Amino acid sequence: MQTLILRQDKPQLEDNAVEAVSKFCPDLQVLDLTKSFKLTDRSLYAIALGCCDLIKLNISGCSAFSDKALAYLASLCRKLKVLNLCGCVKAVSDTALQAIGHYCNELQFLNLGWCEQISDVGVMSLAYGCPDLRTLDLCGCVLITDESVIALANRCPHLRSLGLYYCKNITDRAMYSLAQSKVKNKMWGSVNGENDEDGLRTLNISQCTSLTPSAVQAVCDSFPALHTCSGRHSLIISGCLNLTSVHCACCARPHRAINAFPHSAH
Numbered sequence: 001m002q003t004l005i006l007r008q009d010k011p012q013l014e015d016n017a018v019e020a021v022s023k024f025c026p027d028l029q030v031l032d033l034t035k036s037f038k039l040t041d042r043s044l045y046a047i048a049l050g051c052c053d054l055i056k057l058n059i060s061g062c063s064a065f066s067d068k069a070l071a072y073l074a075s076l077c078r079k080l081k082v083l084n085l086c087g088c089v090k091a092v093s094d095t096a097l098q099a100i101g102h103y104c105n106e107l108q109f110l111n112l113g114w115c116e117q118i119s120d121v122g123v124m125s126l127a128y129g130c131p132d133l134r135t136l137d138l139c140g141c142v143l144i145t146d147e148s149v150i151a152l153a154n155r156c157p158h159l160r161s162l163g164l165y166y167c168k169n170i171t172d173r174a175m176y177s178l179a180q181s182k183v184k185n186k187m188w189g190s191v192n193g194e195n196d197e198d199g200l201r202t203l204n205i206s207q208c209t210s211l212t213p214s215a216v217q218a219v220c221d222s223f224p225a226l227h228t229c230s231g232r233h234s235l236i237i238s239g240c241l242n243l244t245s246v247h248c249a250c251c252a253r254p255h256r257a258i259n260a261f262p263h264s265a266h
């Protein structure tokens, strides 16, 4: 067996079951334990020891795990590409992120939503250790600052989706570092044959109340895939009342957009 989905709405799963799975399914590559509140560190240790080939692990909402157990899992499950830790408030500490950055160098997707105790120390370890990162959700990680975003912009050229919802310490410096990282990608792309579609495709900066329109417009202009227009909200700025003047190319130059895409006109 390679895939096991045990996500639950009414948490019933207990450690014994996960221990049995990890004992008898050494080839498991995909494991989803979403909202298994009853599980303790015993389950994480069992998975770490029994399922070293895991590529995708979802333990979002499993609030009882500790950061020691998560760090241990990271040290043994080094093939992880997709890791969902949304709401694992106790487990996701800077120490745990340092372990992930050190061992899980192939990571591409990481959800750290509402893991409020992490700081720049942890996110910078990720940026330096996981150069293949494509999707990172830091929504509600209230302690992180521009340093985290600057490290990601400089170290993760494949980053396509970044969630910074409610990261109130983020300022224009972070936006300009993202905007400039596009330049870097272009130079990189010319060497490796990557195309112009590279760069951010989704950015959520809702409730980042320190940002100014000119910095956010610079990001929007750098990444053609970022849109503010209706139906294509890939640059998400809801709740930022001072950013209402920021627009994607199709909003700023409607005539040009209609000429370019006649079928998308009203």
Ligand SMILES: [Zn+2]
Pocket (backbone or CB within 6 Å): 226, 227, 228, 229, 232, 248, 249, 250, 251
């Ligand atoms: Zn648009």
